[in-house]
Amino acid sequence: MLARPSTTETAFQMRDHVCPNGVRLRPMNPCVIVGGGFAGMVAARRLQQIGVRATVLEKGDVDGGLGNAVISGGLLHIAWEPPDSPADVKRERLLAETSGEIDDELAGALASQSGNIIPWLQAEGVEMRAKTEEPATRWTLWPFRVGTGRRLLPDLGPSKAMQRLYERFREWRGDLRMGAAAHSLHRLSGGWQVGFQTEAGEASLEAGTVLFADGGFQANQEMLSRYVGPNAGLCLLRASTTGTGDGLRMLLENGAEAVGLGRVYGHLVSINALESDELWPFPHLDELCMVGVVVTRHGDRVPVDTSAVGLVTRMARSEDPRGFAVVFDEEIWNGEPGRGKLGLPAPNPELMRRGAHLVSSDTISGLAQRLACKPDRLARAIAAHNTVRGACPVSRPPFHAARVIPGITFTMGGAKIGPDAAVRAPGGRAIPGLFAAGSTAGGIQGGPNGGYVGGLATAATFGYIAAESIAAYVQSAAKSARSRASPGQPDGG
Numbered sequence: 001m002l003a004r005p006s007t008t009e010t011a012f013q014m015r016d017h018v019c020p021n022g023v024r025l026r027p028m029n030p031c032v033i034v035g036g037g038f039a040g041m042v043a044a045r046r047l048q049q050i051g052v053r054a055t056v057l058e059k060g061d062v063d064g065g066l067g068n069a070v071i072s073g074g075l076l077h078i079a080w081e082p083p084d085s086p087a088d089v090k091r092e093r094l095l096a097e098t099s100g101e102i103d104d105e106l107a108g109a110l111a112s113q114s115g116n117i118i119p120w121l122q123a124e125g126v127e128m129r130a131k132t133e134e135p136a137t138r139w140t141l142w143p144f145r146v147g148t149g150r151r152l153l154p155d156l157g158p159s160k161a162m163q164r165l166y167e168r169f170r171e172w173r174g175d176l177r178m179g180a181a182a183h184s185l186h187r188l189s190g191g192w193q194v195g196f197q198t199e200a201g202e203a204s205l206e207a208g209t210v211l212f213a214d215g216g217f218q219a220n221q222e223m224l225s226r227y228v229g230p231n232a233g234l235c236l237l238r239a240s241t242t243g244t245g246d247g248l249r250m251l252l253e254n255g256a257e258a259v260g261l262g263r264v265y266g267h268l269v270s271i272n273a274l275e276s277d278e279l280w281p282f283p284h285l286d287e288l289c290m291v292g293v294v295v296t297r298h299g300d301r302v303p304v305d306t307s308a309v310g311l312v313t314r315m316a317r318s319e320d321p322r323g324f325a326v327v328f329d330e331e332i333w334n335g336e337p338g339r340g341k342l343g344l345p346a347p348n349p350e351l352m353r354r355g356a357h358l359v360s361s362d363t364i365s366g367l368a369q370r371l372a373c374k375p376d377r378l379a380r381a382i383a384a385h386n387t388v389r390g391a392c393p394v395s396r397p398p399f400h401a402a403r404v405i406p407g408i409t410f411t412m413g414g415a416k417i418g419p420d421a422a423v424r425a426p427g428g429r430a431i432p433g434l435f436a437a438g439s440t441a442g443g444i445q446g447g448p449n450g451g452y453v454g455g456l457a458t459a460a461t462f463g464y465i466a467a468e469s470i471a472a473y474v475q476s477a478a479k480s481a482r483s484r485a486s487p488g489q490p491d492g493g
Contacts, residue, residue: 028190028191028206028207028208029053029054029055029205029206029207029208030047030052030053030054030207030208030209030470030474031047031052031053031054031055031207031208031209031210031211031470031474032054032055032056032057032192032194032205032207032209032210032211033054033055033056033057033210033211033213034057034182034194034210034211034212034213034214034246034247035056035057035058035059035065035067035212035213035214035215035247035438035440036056036057036058036060036065036067036166036176036178037065037067037068037069037162037213037214037215037438037459038067038069038161038162038165038438038456038459038460038463039213039437039438039459039460039462039463039466040056040058040211040213040214040437040438040463041056041065041162041165041166041169041463042117042120042165042459042460042463042464042467043211043213043437043463043464043466043467043470044056044165044169044174044176044467045124045165045168045169045172046120046463046464046467046468047467047470047471048169048172048174050467050468050471051471052467052470052471052474053175054174054175054211054470055175055176055177055205055207056169056174056175056176056177057177057180057181057182057194057196057205058176058177058178058179058180059179059180059181059182059214059242060178060179060242061178061179062152062178063163063166063178064154064159064162064163064165064166065162065166065242066152066240066241066242067162067214067215067240067242067243068215068239068240068243068409068410068439068455069158069161069162069456069459070152070158070159070162070240071150071152071158071239071240071281072145072158072281072455072456073140073145073158073281073282073342073344074131074140074141074142074144074145074156074157074158074161074456075131075136075137075139075140075342075454075456076117076118076128076139076140076141076454076456076457076460077135077136077137077138077139077454077457078090078093078094078110078111078114078453078454078457078458078461079093079094079096079097079453079454080093080097080135080136080454081093081135081136082118082135082136082138082139083114083115083117083118083139083457083461084115084118084139085135087111087112087115088111090110090111090114091107091108091111093453094107094110094111094453095107097447097450097451097452097453098445098446098447098451098453099447099448099449099451100447101260101446101447101448101451102443102444102445102446102447102451102453103259103443103444105418105419106417106418106419106443106444108419109419109420109461109462109465110444110453110458110461110462113461113464113465114457114458114461116461116464117457117460117461117464118139120464121161121460124164124165124168125164125168126141126160126161126164126165127141127142127143127157127160127161128140128141128142128157129142129144131144131342131343132341132342132343134341134342136342137342137343139457140157141156141157141158141160141161141456142157142160143155143156143157143160144156144157144343145157145158146345147282147283147344147345147350148278149276149277149278149279149280150277150280150281177196177198179198179199180196180197180198180203181196181197181198181246182194182195182196182214182246182247182250183195183196183197183246183250184204184250185210185250185251185253185254187254188206190208190477190481191206191207191208191209191433192206192207192208192209192210192433192434193205193206194206194207194210207433208433208473208474208477209433209434209435209470209473209474210433210434210435211421211435211436211437211466211470212247212248212250212251212415212423212434212435212436212437212440213247213436213437213438213440213459213463213466214242214243214246214247214438214440215240215242215243215247215410215438215439215440216243216245216248216410216411216412216413216414216439216440217243217244217245217248217411218237218239218243218264218408218409218410218411219237219239219240219241219242219243219244220243220244220245221233223244223245223248223249224316224408224411227261227262227411227413228261228262228263228264228313228316228317228411229316229317229318229321230319231318231319231320231321232264232316232317232321232408234321234322235266235315235316235321235405235406235407235408236269236273236274236280236405236406236407236408237407237408238266238267238269238273238280238281238407238408238409239408239409239410243410243411243439245411247415247436247440248414248415248440251415251423251434251436251440252415254431254434255425255431256415256416256423256424256425256431256434256436257415257416257424257425257426257427258413258414258415258416258442259413259414259415259416259442259443260412260413260414260442260443260445260446261411261413261414261442262313262317262413263313263411263412263413263445263446263451264312264313264316264406264408264409264410264411264412265309265312265408265409265410265411265412265445265450265452265455266309266312266316266406266407266408266409266410267281267284267285267286267308267312267407267409268284268285268286268289268308268311268312268315268326268404268405268406268407269281269283269284269285269404269405269407270283270285270351270354270356270357270402270403270404270405271322271356271357271403271404271405272355272356272357272403273356273405273407274322274405276354276355276356278354278355279354279355279356280407281407281409282344282345282350283340283344283345283346283347283350283351283354284308284344284347284407285326285347285402285404286308287308287336287337287338287340287341288326288328288332288333288337288338288347288402289304289308289311289326289404290304290307290308290311290337291328291332291337291391291392292326292327292328292332292337292392292394293326293327293328293381293382293385293394294311294324294325294326294327294404295324295325295326295327295371295373295378295381296320296323296324297320297323297324297325297371297372297373298373298374298377299368299371299373299374299375299377299378299381300377300381301380301381301382301384301385302324306448306449306450307449307450307452308450309449309450309451309452310447310448310449310450310451311406311450312406312407312408312450313406313450315405315406316406316408321405321406322405324403324404324405325371325401325402325403325404326401326402326404327367327378327381327382327394327399327400327401328394328399328400328401329393329394329395329396329397329398329399329400330396330397330398330399330400331396332392332394333347333348333400334348347402351402356402357402357403358400358401358402359371359400359401359402360398360399360400360401361397361398361399362397362398362399363397363399364378364379364382364399365379367399367400367401370401371401371403382394409455410439410455411439412439412442412445412446412451412452413442413445413446414436414439414440414441414442414443415436415440415441415442416441416442416443417435417436417437417441417442417443417462418430419465420465420466420468420469421435421436421437421441421462421465421466421469422434422435422469423435423436432473433473435466435469435470436462436466437459437462437463437465437466438458438459438462438463439455439459441462444458444462445458
């Protein structure tokens with residue numbers, strides 16, 4: 001069944017609207033969505049269901065988009081809880097994962113509204129199954145992503161989910177502009193103008209509302225250097241190349257407040273991922289780094305007193321993001337840290353199979369030689385680690401080491417939003433007509449110990465929330481426009 005425009009759109013059709021007194025209103029889209037990723041397409045489809053027309057501008061030229069969703073592991077969770085868990089359970093997990101740093105209103109909205117996402121996606125024809133017995137994998141996009149390199153895999157769950165949302169949007173006669181890179185935003189009377197570039201040249205659209213869902217700025221080295229660390233651009237981009245922060249830049253230029261820009265989400269991967277696509281996004285070396293000894297290129301110990309996500313941010317902020325290695329022994333290598341969990345490709349044996357850096361020796365001094373660092377410094381690092389209470393000792397030869405690099409998947413900070421996904425200016429005032437979801441929005445992810453609360457489910461939830469809020473905004477604006485254009489006339493509804 002195709003979508004019918006609702007009466008809420010009246011003031012924002014893409015044709016002139018002539019009121020009873022002869023006043024002709026500016027033709028304007030109800031909504032432009034910048035970014036055809038998971039958040040953007042959930043919002044676009046939900047708007048269609050409500051009866052509000054949206055035009056989607058997607059930078060990529062491949063159906064399903066070229067955002068992070070299509071190369072993700074496909075897990076939908078809220079702070080490691082299934083989205084259909086009780087709201088109070090999810091809210092507690094959100095507060096715990098972020099150490100209370102998540103905006104309280106956003107935590108409430110995410111906890112209460114994320115329960116809509118699973119049944120809604122199922123109704124759209126998106127397939128999900130339990131990948132393992134762990135709660136976080138209960139709803140994983142099917143077919144499961146296998147442990148191959150970063151290649152787009154159109155027959156697996158993440159790509160199929162995105163393709164399905166594109167199909168549904170087009171079935172309902174949605175306006176989806178591929179290869180359209182938004183680059184400018186200007187305020188108009190009663191709306192906004194979005195400028196974008198296509199192969200055909202420059203173009204623009206005018207809209208009553210704009211939703212920015214084009215991801216973070218992880219692929220923008222200048223922004224990484226400015227907001228995360230001076231050498232953060234040396235990290236591996238463990239993500240799509242489309243996340244260049246254009247939406248965030250446009251919002252900041254138009255008065256939005258930024259929150260949490262210094263933190264990133266990602267994983268620790270082999271240094272050889274810089275040259276080999278077979279080594280990212282998997283296997284990651286997070287658990288090895290959590291229980292082994294992380295050292296600098298000189299062999300000095302790096303204290304690990306945070307989560308793996310927190311360690312990624314710390315390394316990204318360092319002077320030498322490419323200068324780290326993790327040291328571990330045979331017991332760790334053959335245990336859970338080496339063998340992995342969540343059904344993801346594990347370091348043991350994937351590092352060897354895929355040609356990653358891995359050196360071994362029966363002695364610490366021999367391992368130091370293979371790492372090109374001084375034996376006494378490496379020995380001190382391991383000895384210091386082994387004295388930490390609760391640490392897993394590195395003591396059983398042979399000893400192993402792998403050079404690692406922080407891989408950034410997305411930036412955690414972004415434009416400040418309210419629980420309705422409306423973009424806010426400093427002081428908390430909503431900027432009329434501007435909304436954000438996904439990694440463009442800030443205040444949701446991040447904390448002193450990492451603070452990762454989920455990518456796909458969080459993006460989908462705030463895309464869904466944004467659609468509901470945009471529909472209400474469009475309806476209110478249409479009613480106000482009719483009242484101004486027809487003074488003294490009763491509102492026809």
